[in-house]
Structures are given as structure tokens and as C-alpha cells.
Amino acid sequence: MNGPVAMNNVSLDVRNMQEVVSRAKEAVALKCHLLTDGIRIEQGSFDTSKVNLTRRHLYDYGTSVPEHEVPYEIILHWVDVATKRLPIVARVRYNKESPWHLVRDGSEQLVINSVTGDRSAVKIREVADFRGQSIMGQPLDSLVQRLGYDLLGLVPTNYCAFYRSGGKCAFCEIVETHDDLIGRTAPYRRSLELLTAASVAAAEQDESVTSITFNGGQLNGLDETVRMYVRLLEMISNHSATESLDKTIACMPPEDWSLIEDLAGAGLNQFFINVETMDEQVLQYMAPKKSEIGLPRMFEGLERSINAFGVGRVYSNLVYGIQTIGSKWPAKWLRASDENAAMLQQAKELLDRRVVPTFTVYHSSGRNSTGPIRLSGDGLFRFTIEYGELVRDSGYIDPARGAVLFSIGSLPNTTYNDGWLLADMATRFHSIESGG
Numbered sequence: 001m002n003g004p005v006a007m008n009n010v011s012l013d014v015r016n017m018q019e020v021v022s023r024a025k026e027a028v029a030l031k032c033h034l035l036t037d038g039i040r041i042e043q044g045s046f047d048t049s050k051v052n053l054t055r056r057h058l059y060d061y062g063t064s065v066p067e068h069e070v071p072y073e074i075i076l077h078w079v080d081v082a083t084k085r086l087p088i089v090a091r092v093r094y095n096k097e098s099p100w101h102l103v104r105d106g107s108e109q110l111v112i113n114s115v116t117g118d119r120s121a122v123k124i125r126e127v128a129d130f131r132g133q134s135i136m137g138q139p140l141d142s143l144v145q146r147l148g149y150d151l152l153g154l155v156p157t158n159y160c161a162f163y164r165s166g167g168k169c170a171f172c173e174i175v176e177t178h179d180d181l182i183g184r185t186a187p188y189r190r191s192l193e194l195l196t197a198a199s200v201a202a203a204e205q206d207e208s209v210t211s212i213t214f215n216g217g218q219l220n221g222l223d224e225t226v227r228m229y230v231r232l233l234e235m236i237s238n239h240s241a242t243e244s245l246d247k248t249i250a251c252m253p254p255e256d257w258s259l260i261e262d263l264a265g266a267g268l269n270q271f272f273i274n275v276e277t278m279d280e281q282v283l284q285y286m287a288p289k290k291s292e293i294g295l296p297r298m299f300e301g302l303e304r305s306i307n308a309f310g311v312g313r314v315y316s317n318l319v320y321g322i323q324t325i326g327s328k329w330p331a332k333w334l335r336a337s338d339e340n341a342a343m344l345q346q347a348k349e350l351l352d353r354r355v356v357p358t359f360t361v362y363h364s365s366g367r368n369s370t371g372p373i374r375l376s377g378d379g380l381f382r383f384t385i386e387y388g389e390l391v392r393d394s395g396y397i398d399p400a401r402g403a404v405l406f407s408i409g410s411l412p413n414t415t416y417n418d419g420w421l422l423a424d425m426a427t428r429f430h431s432i433e434s435g436g
Contacts, residue, residue: 038095149409253301321362336379388419
């Protein structure tokens with residue numbers, strides 16, 4: 001499944017384009033199953049010295065804890081998008097009970113389903129994850145993480161006022177699983193000088209890096225959080241290695257609306273205000289402090305952000321897997337058709353507000369108050385297809401960008417870029433078929 005295929009409407013005939021779309025769909029369907037079901041990996045099966053490693057406190061699948069290092073991601077397929085050859089990548093969510101098994105067969109790396117016998121050739125990509133390096137006396141890989149093919153991620157602070165005040169989000173477990181991994185530690189707030197130096201050092205090492213994102217906890221004041229990001233952006237933008245990187249931040253709307261303009265002026269390209277859900281009851285259960293801020297204020301923040309950044313550059317995230325829990329909270333399983341319908345309706349409402357919807361796929365390591373919720377890989381794939389068509393047809397994302405956010409090879413933990421890609425490929429295919 002991992003052989004390259006082109007998506008050039010000049011050189012491909014209809015039959016070849018059908019194959020291109022079909023193979024890409026197979027890869028995205030497999031990704032959906034790996035995200036909902038997890039994957040098994042035998043100890044010692046792979047040399048992990050040169051690959052990006054998974055970290056349990058960053059989106060593991062379940063309560064299974066590997067006793068050995070496992071790769072962060074696997075490449076399922078390659079597509080040529082315009083002038084770029086990009087991978088469809090899936091996050092490795094370790095689950096020792098999963099029917100999916102990553103194995104080595106001679107020189108091949110395969111994902112095998114132990115129930116159906118399905119086999120797919122995959123690739124563990126060698127990529128720098130900054131192990132063994134330091135910056136300003138700190139391990140570089142503790143400051144900067146690879147979040148996919150060409151994306152760097154930094155966390156300025158793990159302090160969260162919502163968490164400390166007893167109103168943490170019910171799907172969050174970052175603090176607990178971090179404590180499981182390295183022991184209980186005090187919350188940190190890294191200096192902007194350290195974050196800037198780490199960003200520059202990481203970007204200088206890998207020319208494939210095109211984007212950087214900052215995401216962390218909420219400080220005690222809404223404005224304090226945004227001002228921290230404004231100062232960080234100003235510093236990052238003053239270095240040649242990082243000034244041209246595509247920069248994204250997610251945080252709550254400030255009380256001082258002028259700070260949104262300050263973010264844009266400091267060099268921010270995209271801005272997220274994440275509502276998580278547009279159902280008031282679910283929001284109260286899942287994110288009580290966000291519920292106190294209220295959907296109306298978040299919507300106003302999104303509207304003001306569009307004035308600052310433009311349509312197609314303002315986003316809000318929904319959590320796939322929690323939208324239909326209603327009074328069943330906490331839930332153990334959901335009907336995929338109901339969840340998909342609720343997600344699509346909320347995505348449409350965000351698009352009506354000229355906001356680009358994105359989504360994360362719910363997961364639990366057993367350390368949040370919601371707990372495991374069984375999701376359907378087939379259901380997630382159907383939603384991914386419909387979501388992609390909805391956002392592609394909105395016209396908010398310029399096709400020249402090649403993705404909803406960052407690039408197709410980034411964000412292995414969700415499928416919204418993959419859905420958009422499939423919709424864009426289908427549009428190109430219909431153009432070829434009709435002779436357009």
C-alpha cells in the first residue's frame with residue numbers, strides 16, 4: 001500500500017486516477033482503525049534508535065503500557081500532492097489487545113489483522129526526534145516534539161488554571177499520565193528564551209520542518225496567556241530559522257479583544273479557539289471551565305479572529321467520540337451513526353460562522369474521569385469522508401495549501417487532513433473524467 005502514486009491531472013488517465021483514489025482510501029480506512037483499535041508491537045521487533053518515539057502521556061490508546069520503546073508513527077501510504085510527495089501517517093496507539101499487529105517479515109514492515117488476515121505494507125520513517133541533544137542545559141527532546149512529517153510542537157507551560165481550580169476537562173489526562181511516567185512534578189512554565197532557542201535549534205536541523213505549533217495549559221488570566229504567546233511569537237519571528245515557519249496557537253479568547261490583533265501582528269498564521277462541543281450539556285460535563293466562559297463568548301472570539309486572520313485561518317476543534325454521550329455520561333460505547341450525525345451538524349454550524357472545524361479522536365489511557373469509550377474504525381472512516389467533503393466544498397481552504405492545516409503528513413493522531421485530501425482527490429478525478 002505504500003508505493004508512491006501521482007495525483008497530476010495532466011499525466012493521469014481516468015483508470016489511473018481511480019487507482020490513486022482507491023489506494024488512498026484504503027490507507028485512510030486503515031488509519032481510522034489503528035486510531036480506534038490501537039496496535040500491538042512485539043518487543044525488539046524494530047530498531048528504534050533512529051525513529052521518533054511514542055510518549056505515553058501524549059495520546060496513548062489505553063491502559064496497556066509498553067515495556068519497551070515503540071515508534072511514534074507509521075507511514076501507511078504515499079501520495080504526490082501537486083509538487084510534494086507526502087505520506088498518510090498513523091499515530092501508534094499501543095494496545096496489547098488490538099487485532100492489529102505491527103511485524104517485520106524479512107525486509108518488510110507489515111500491519112496484519114489477526115482476525116481477518118488483512119496485510120498492509122507500511123514504513124517506520126527515520127526522523128530526528130532530537131534525542132541526545134541539549135539547549136541551555138535542557139534536553140532538547142523534552143522541549144520540542146515531532147508531531148508528524150513536518151511539524152514541531154512546543155508546550156510553553158503545563159500549568160492549567162482550569163485543572164488547578166478543580167474544573168479540568170473530563171477528557172484530559174496529560175498531568176496524570178505525565179506523573180505516571182516520570183513521577184509527580186511541580187507545574188512548569190518555561191522561559192521564552194529557552195523556548196525560542198529550542199525552536200531555532202530544532203528547525204535548523206531538519207529542512208523538512210515547515211510548521212510549528214504551541215499549545216499548553218491556561219494561565220490564571222485569559223489575557224496573561226495570550227500575552228505570553230504574543231511575546232513568544234515576536235521572539236520566534238526574529239530568527240531566520242523560524243521566521244518563515246507556519247505558526248499556530250490554540251487558547252481561550254482574551255478579555256481584551258485587541259490582543260487578537262496583537263497575535264496577528266506578532267506573526268501568527270492560524271488561531272484556534274477550541275469549543276470541543278457545541279452541545280451545552282456535554283460542554284458542562286466535559287469542560288466545565290469552558291462552559292463558564294460560555295459558547296457565546298467563544299463564538300465572539302472566533303468572529304473577531306476572522307477579522308484579524310481571515311477566513312480559512314481560524315479554527316475550532318471538536319472531540320470525536322463525546323458528542324452523543326448526553327445523560328449517559330460517562331459512556332462506554334457510542335452508536336457511530338449518531339456520533340457522526342452530531343459531529344457533522346456541529347461542523348456545519350462552525351462553517352456557517354466561517355470557522356474551519358477540526359477534530360480530535362477521543363482516547364483514554366484510563367487516567368481521565370471519562371474513561372474508555374469504544375469507537376468504531378468504520379464509523380470514523382465514514383465520518384472522515386463526509387467531513388472532508390463538507391470542508392472541501394466550503395471553499396474556505398485554498399486547494400493550493402494541500403491540507404486543512406499544516407500538511408497531509410502531519411497530525412497522525414487525527415484524520416481531518418486525510419478526509420480533506422480524499423475529497424480534493426475526488427474533485428480532481430471528476431474534473432479529469434469530465435474532461436475539465
